[in-house]
Amino acid sequence: xxxxxxxxxxxxxxxxxxxxxxxxxxxxxxxxxxxxxxxxxxxxxxxxxxxxxxxxxxxxxxxxxxxxxxxxxxxxxxxxxxxxxxxxxxxxxxxxxxxxxxxxxxxxxxxxxxxxxxxxxxxxxxxxxxxxxxxxxxxxxxxxxxxxxxxxxxxxxxxxxxxxxxxxxxxxxxxxxxxxxxxxxxxxxxxxxxxxxxxxxxxxxxxxxxxxxxxxxxxxxxxxxxxxxxxxxxxxxxxxxxxxxxxxxxxxxxxxxxxxxxxxxxxxxxxxxxxxxxxxxxxxxxxxxxxxxxxxxxxxxxxxxxxxxxxxxxxxxxxxxxxxxxxxxxxxxxxxxxxxxxxxxxxxxxxxxxxxxxxxxxxxxxxxxxxxxxxxxxxxxxxxxxxxxxxxxxxxxxxxxxxxxxxxxxxxxxxxxxxxxxxxxxxxxxxxxxxxxxxxxxxxxx
Numbered sequence: 001x002x003x004x005x006x007x008x009x010x011x012x013x014x015x016x017x018x019x020x021x022x023x024x025x026x027x028x029x030x031x032x033x034x035x036x037x038x039x040x041x042x043x044x045x046x047x048x049x050x051x052x053x054x055x056x057x058x059x060x061x062x063x064x065x066x067x068x069x070x071x072x073x074x075x076x077x078x079x080x081x082x083x084x085x086x087x088x089x090x091x092x093x094x095x096x097x098x099x100x101x102x103x104x105x106x107x108x109x110x111x112x113x114x115x116x117x118x119x120x121x122x123x124x125x126x127x128x129x130x131x132x133x134x135x136x137x138x139x140x141x142x143x144x145x146x147x148x149x150x151x152x153x154x155x156x157x158x159x160x161x162x163x164x165x166x167x168x169x170x171x172x173x174x175x176x177x178x179x180x181x182x183x184x185x186x187x188x189x190x191x192x193x194x195x196x197x198x199x200x201x202x203x204x205x206x207x208x209x210x211x212x213x214x215x216x217x218x219x220x221x222x223x224x225x226x227x228x229x230x231x232x233x234x235x236x237x238x239x240x241x242x243x244x245x246x247x248x249x250x251x252x253x254x255x256x257x258x259x260x261x262x263x264x265x266x267x268x269x270x271x272x273x274x275x276x277x278x279x280x281x282x283x284x285x286x287x288x289x290x291x292x293x294x295x296x297x298x299x300x301x302x303x304x305x306x307x308x309x310x311x312x313x314x315x316x317x318x319x320x321x322x323x324x325x326x327x328x329x330x331x332x333x334x335x336x337x338x339x340x341x342x343x344x345x346x347x348x349x350x351x352x353x354x355x356x357x358x359x360x361x362x363x364x365x366x367x368x369x370x371x372x373x374x375x376x377x378x379x380x381x382x383x384x385x386x387x388x389x390x391x392x393x394x395x396x397x398x399x400x401x402x403x404x405x406x407x408x409x410x411x412x413x414x415x416x417x418x419x420x421x422x423x424x425x426x427x428x429x430x431x432x433x434x435x436x437x438x439x440x441x442x443x444x445x446x
Contacts, residue, residue, distance in 0.1 A: 012054045029041055041065070086163050111407070117415050119441070139179075140155055143193045171200070191213060201270075208237065211239065213238060278430065286400070296316060304323055309336050311376075358384075379403040389414075393445070402438050420443035
């Protein structure tokens with residue numbers, strides 16, 4: 001038996017390399033070409049001349065980090081965050097906000113064009129606050145022996161290490177401004193090495209921190225955490241097991257987390273670990289726009305696929321005859337039903353189905369006709385369920401996407417196989433200063 005030859009890791013050059021940046025990647029890195037290799041250079045912008053050091057190297061593709069900007073792009077700005085050069089939470093703070101929006105819109109339209117579809121109208125970008133916008137986050141926590149202290153924050157770029165920083169500019173200020181005091185509090189705990197992460201969830205009325213701990217906490221540690229949260233007006237939960245298996249530490253009683261959609265008079269309650277949009281300002285207007293694009297009538301029957309907690313379903317139910325909402329998480333379906341009861345909405349039904357399984361194609365709800373359809377899939381898109389939409393003959397489909405490549409792929413099916421026109425498409429700046437592109441597209445029956 002011939003032993004496999006181990007591939008030797010190519011040694012990284014120690015000296016910085018000078019090059020020009022030809023384009024931008026979909027991850028927000030500059031693209032250069034050096035010695036017949038494509039190099040993705042972190043923190044470099046299109047049109048710049050930079051010196052970079054390799055961080056990864058193979059025969060055809062390499063990665064690097066910008067060390068010095070020799071000729072700056074006019075789009076370059078000074079990052080607001082002190083830790084931007086190290087932190088993996090943002091990737092585009094060195095680019096002007098207007099340029100970020102233009103870049104994201106370009107990425108979306110290029111993906112659509114690559115798949116042979118072009119929108120009849122490009123929507124104006126949906127914009128919101130650029131800092132302090134993140135109402136959901138998972139922060140890493142680690143006691144670093146060499147530094148003899150606890151670090152709290154996002155992970156460093158392409159690393160498992162926690163970024164050392166005193167604050168975060170994109171997190172909601174109730175958390176982003178107190179990272180250092182939070183780390184100091186944990187550092188005083190006996191179990192400081194067992195705090196693994198902190199789930200952050202901000203609702204309209206309160207900010208919740210969930211401390212994930214890997215060993216039982218002493219009475220003294222509990223008192224430390226409770227005192228810290230009391231002094232900063234935070235709700236504190238402990239999590240030793242599953243995400244929803246929470247122990248309320250402070251205060252003694254608390255109302256559920258929630259957010260309000262004023263245009264449709266809907267309040268949605270959620271648990272800290274539930275999926276909700278991180279940017280509530282954009283979410284409110286996104287829901288309102290989706291309803292407008294669907295041109296809902298009181299007689300419409302609507303299908304909402306990948307419906308989650310009911311973010312779109314409950315809002316649409318206020319404007320139409322009936323909504324059938326389908327979600328692949330049974331826990332989310334139950335919570336969505338609770339939210340329907342909370343809002344006294346009885347013209348919506350929430351169903352559980354795995355929309356990536358062929359078994360879902362035999363469900364009774366899929367054989368019905370619907371006037372309008374809303375799709376809000378995860379990054380992998382909605383390819384499996386699209387063929388089933390053909391018989392429904394909906395006049396309008398609104399597709400909310402968090403990944404331009406899968407939206408473009410699915411758009412080609414909707415246009416070329418299902419007989420729809422792509423009438424509108426545009427981005428929504430849900431995650432400023434990152435390369436994440438949220439978008440919305442409107443398809444109308446030809």
